[in-house]
Amino acid sequence: MNSAAGRAPTSADVARLAGVSRSTVSLVVNDVPNSRIAQPTRDRVLAAVQELGYAPDVSARQLRAGISRxxxxxxPRLPRGMMVDATIEHLSEKLSDSGLTLLVHGDRRSTGMAAARMWAELRPAAVLVAADRCTKSSVALLRRAGTEVLMIADRPLPWADTLEFDQGRVGEAAAAHLLAAGHRRLAAIVPAGPLEGLGRARAAGLGTAARAAGAHSEAIAMEATHESAAAAAAAVRRPGGPTAVFTYNDEYGALLHRALGDQGATMPDDIALVGADNLPIATYLRPALSSVALDPVEMADHMCHAIRSLLERPARSEALVAGVLATPLLVRRETS
Incomplete structure (x- = not known):
């Protein structure tokens, strides 16, 4: 329990309860090598820590040391999914191996200077953030506070260190597979709502690859509802319509899969279908959905390497530009 109502226990509280000095508490709690603390004393300190529920003040420690880890x-302001969660989990593990701690901040709405002031209060060594959350001025504020900023963007930014996240490569991988199968009329499903920007980026990749091969492509908007999926399926099945469709991800692919089946289409004979992100739902469908896979471990590796390079680079060096997107891999199943 806390040593005083409404106040978090401090190292002084632990020291009083254990009958030792605060320096001894610090040596035990931080497990300092060769500290020569007798085992009975160590046991008393750890018992006091447990009883009081004491946790060291990491931010205060960082301020005293003059360095943050x-x-x-x-x-991100976009909805989270399995791919994002898996990437964050692996990134946390990779950073921990490098002596760094990942803190996922839950505020999705703050942007610009208000966001920068909030983040700076936590004294991080670096902030890894989507480009739409920051401005040139907010990046400058964070740097003045001693925090490096690594922006996630689809192209390098002239005023910030950048992790390039080119979603178009996902669409290009889907197009390469469909074009190799002989399709010359392709379509990309673009989700309506918050995911539209990412969907259009992936669709643009499909379109670029199609044009380079002399093929035709189009974008079809679709909401994540059965009604909208039915309308999209009707647009696909119109006379002269596409013979192959790439959906933004496997969830949209599953919706369209059902709608096409309800309208009597067979896959891949009538329509070839490819999703993205290789989610488990792709394997639950019959026929099973082909998908463009991205390896979250590979993406976490890229992110961790970029963060370490940012923190270890010499002062006044050139801006960092690093690629983060994993190599897209087409997982072929029954729909293509």
């Missing part, structure tokens, strides 16, 4: 990652 915290990497702050504000949650």
């Amino acid at each position: 915290l990497v702050l990652m504000p949650l």
